[in-house]
Amino acid sequence: MKNKLFICLLFLLSFQTYSQIIFEKGYFVDNNDKKTTCLIKNVDWSNNPTEIQYKLDEQDQPINISIAQIKAFGIDNHSKYERFTVDIDKSTQVISNMTYEKNPEFKKETSLLKVLLEGKASLFEYISGNTKRYFYKTDSLSINQLVYKSYKTSEVQIAQNNQYKQQLWMTLKCDNITTNDVEKLSYKKNSLIKFFKKYNDCNNSKYTVFETTEKRDLFNLNIRPGITTSAISISNSSMSTPDYDRDFDNKIGFRIGLEAEFILPINKNKWALIFEPTYVGGYKAEKSRLDSRTNEELKGSIEYNSIELPFGIRYYMFLKNNSSLFINGQVVMEHAVNSEAYVEYSTQRNTTLELKPTTSFTFGLGYKFKKKYSAEFRANFGKNVLDSNREWNSNYKSFALTFGYSIF
The missing domain is CATH 2.40.160 (Porin)
Known part of the structure; x- marks a missing residue:
């Protein structure tokens, strides 16, 4: 019985290899800043992609290109990714593996970050497994991680470094943004998008929010x-x-x-x-x-x-x-x-x-x-x-x- 169960589950999980492949209209930008309009396989990435599949025509065979070959890509009316080399802190949220270090422990990494909002101030997302981090940049400020880190204060107590609030208060100043707006800001996608919308609106800046337009009944x-x-x-x-x-x-x-x-x-x-x-x-x-x-x-x-x-x-x-x-x-x-x-x-x-x-x-x-x-x-x-x-x-x-x- 166990063997039957294993075989059937293995078949079920591997079936998507043979299921319908959906390629949608999009583009990519190569290292020479050449923009190519094409069809991109949209797998709605749960982690930031390290490569994509594309084809120039429906009848073509798919071509793989890696993160080293593209500076950006997008799927029309759905999503956009840009390549950056960033300093990123990947400190764990698992209590047993936390350290007593309050400050972020940065390591350099090149990644295709997901663009959540693009405008005078832009917001980006990084996801790898259970690690989720947010980055931002402005017209005058290069890309930086918004710092949020959990750390131990004792073997049974933890605290949070909410440096991202200070970062946003110091760099995204506007008349309509109050200290209360920053204090109640959580380190979550929807909360941060709402804040960046408010900042761009306050500066009369046009912006684009990259979200799926399809209704998702969960x-x-x-x-x-x-x-x-x-x-x-x-x-x-x-x-x-x-x-x-x-x-x-x-x-x-x-x-x-x-x-x-x-x-x-x-x-x-x-x-x-x-x-x-x-x-x-x-x-x-x-x-x-x-x-x-x-x-x-x-x-x-x-x-x-x-x-x-x-x-x-x-x-x-x-x-x-x-x-x-x-x-x-x-x-x-x-x-x-x-x-x-x-x-x-x-x-x-x-x-x-x-x-x-x-x-x-x-x-x-x-x-x-x-x-x-x-x-x-x-x-x-x-x-x-x-x-x-x-x-x-x-x-x-x-x-x-x-x-x-x-x-x-």
Whole structure:
């Protein structure tokens, strides 16, 4: 089971290599200040990029260029990056790794910084893993990091160096900016953008804020009814004959779930975490067989209904007609309700088995239209529903066709 889970998760995480590549209109500026209009692969970088892919025409093969070859690049109406060699402090926010040093510990680094706001005073962002830093420059001031650093004052206490407030107060003076504006300023993107807007407005300076114009719904709640087809086989490892084994036939059932989808704000909203409490029911089957010794008919029956709690990850592949394909993998914890299996050993002996399912894994492939309607084919790779019975084993496999409607 662990091997199946690993293989399926590996397939899911590597699938984006083969998914649709979206190139958008943009440009780059090389080291000779030559500007080239082109199509750039927009992956909505979570970290500052060290290279980009571009092509001059839709039919061309992509070309990679590194940070050493470009001074800047941009994607129309979306984002802009500029290359700078800066002094940057990467002090950790992890308490156990903090030092007692209050002052920043600068190291020189060349990076493509993301332009958040461009004007008389411009604001830039640097992200690498858990490290997030902001830089600024003006018409008369070269680029500098806005300093914010956490440090220890004792083994159990920390303090913050908020030097960025003093930097902005000293260098971005304007009649409409008060000490209160600076004091309440947090070291966060939205707060800093708001401050830089105010400064540029105060100086009657035109400015551009580089933000995505698309609406990002980071949470969806979906009703998910569907139909299932399932089959169960059970066997007893302690018996010397197979007279007690049963292969119950495929049966059609139903499912109804409520899915919470949390869109991750990275890679153009292609990744999501999903949690879908679901009731699955309707499996009921009988299977008789002849005793190999007495030729008597031995009856067997099973009824299985469950509450599933699947948790997993989804990857979207956006299409051009306001629709998308998606794949997802989920770990499923499950609880059986109103379920049991009945098996006859002989005409005088029988047993009723408690059904207790193990954790399993499902894989799904689906289609979504207008972010509202969806259909998904889902497969469960098999689980043991007799986990509480040591002598008995089982294999439950199911496939489902699920339909979805987004409430919001």
